[in-house]
Amino acid sequence: MDIILLERIEKLGTIGDVVTVKDGYARNFLLPNKKALRANDANRKVFEANRAKIEADNATRRGEAEVHSKDVEGKSVVLIRASSNAGQLYGSVSVRDIIEALNADGANLTRSMIVLERPIKTIGVFDVKVALHPEVIVTVKVNVARSTDEAEQQAQGVDVIKAMFEDEAAADAASDFEPGNGEDLEAEAAAPAAEAEAEEGDEA
Numbered sequence: 001m002d003i004i005l006l007e008r009i010e011k012l013g014t015i016g017d018v019v020t021v022k023d024g025y026a027r028n029f030l031l032p033n034k035k036a037l038r039a040n041d042a043n044r045k046v047f048e049a050n051r052a053k054i055e056a057d058n059a060t061r062r063g064e065a066e067v068h069s070k071d072v073e074g075k076s077v078v079l080i081r082a083s084s085n086a087g088q089l090y091g092s093v094s095v096r097d098i099i100e101a102l103n104a105d106g107a108n109l110t111r112s113m114i115v116l117e118r119p120i121k122t123i124g125v126f127d128v129k130v131a132l133h134p135e136v137i138v139t140v141k142v143n144v145a146r147s148t149d150e151a152e153q154q155a156q157g158v159d160v161i162k163a164m165f166e167d168e169a170a171a172d173a174a175s176d177f178e179p180g181n182g183e184d185l186e187a188e189a190a191a192p193a194a195e196a197e198a199e200e201g202d203e204a
Contacts, residue, residue, distance in 0.1 A: 001020065001021060001022070001023045001026045001027075001038070002018055002019070002020050002038070002039035003018070003019060003020075003021060003026055003030060003031075003036040003037060003038060003039050004016065004017070004018055004036060004037045004038075004039050004043060004044065004047050005017045005018075005019065005035070005036050006034060006035055006036055006037065006047075006054060007035055007058060007134050008134040008135050009030070009035060009036075009134065010134070015051075015054060015055060015058060016047070016051065018039045026038075061133055062133050062135050062136060064133075065132035065133035065135075065136035066133075066136055068108070068132050068136075069132055069136055069138045071106070071107065071108075072102075072107050072109070072130055072132065072138050072140065073138040073139065073140075074138075074139070074140070074141075075102060075105060075107060075140045075141070076140065076141040076142075076143060076155070077098070077101035077102055077104075077105060077140070077141070077142055077143065078101075078143045078145065078148070078151045079093055079097060079098075079101060079142060079143070079144050079145075080145060080146065080147065080148065080151070081093065081123070081144055081145075081146065082146065083122070083123050083146055085164070086161065087122045087123045087124070087160075087161040088121060088122055089120070089121050089122060089123065089144070092119035092120060092121045093119060093120035093121075093142065093144055094116075094119055095111055095114045095116050096111065098114055098116065098128060098142055099111050099113075099114055101142075102130075102140065107130075107140075109130060109132075113130050113131050113132060114128065114129075114130060115128070115129035115130065115131055115137070116128060120142065120144055122144070123144045123145050123146060123150070123154075123160070123161065124144060124154065125141055125142070125143045125144075125154050125155065126141070126142045126144065127139050127140075127141060128140050128141070128142050143155055145160070
């Protein structure tokens with residue numbers, strides 16, 4: 001379907017561009033959300049007649065978004081979740097979880113602003129895009145951990161899963177070395193020397 005864009009759409013174009021998109025994308029998202037018009041003669045005339053106002057309104061919204069971005073850019077929120085020892089969550093972190101955490105921290109966002117390509121299913125620190133306006137996109141950090149202590153470690157750049165496996169490996173290595181093993185090895189090493197001395201004594 002050919003459409004006329006009423007705002008900038010990433011990877012498609014900017015205001016006034018006529019582009020071709022899949023019918024479902026146009027009918028289910030672009031048209032009902034007033035982000036585009038069907039590209040027919042009547043709509044082209046309507047767009048050109050209102051182009052100045054559309055662009056002015058867009059500039060106003062962009063300016064408001066730029067002001068808002070100062071309160072959102074770089075925000076970091078912590079979400080405590082249960083997970084397996086390998087760091088796989090029992091469930092996932094969704095847009096709703098992120099938006100609730102951000103708004104509890106005063107971000108004042110709507111769910112449609114969160115750009116989450118896929119649900120978060122592991123612990124870790126993730127960069128998530130927030131589209132305050134089609135031309136104003138900022139990034140926030142979502143720190144998913146099993147405890148506040150782990151969240152603090154992750155915020156400092158520690159890979160807690162890797163660290164946990166390293167600790168377990170060290171513990172296993174320590175358990176393999178049991179008290180007394182060293183003495184047994186010394187006795188085994190000394191045995192041939194003792195036998196050699198005994199043989200020398202017999203020859204004498």
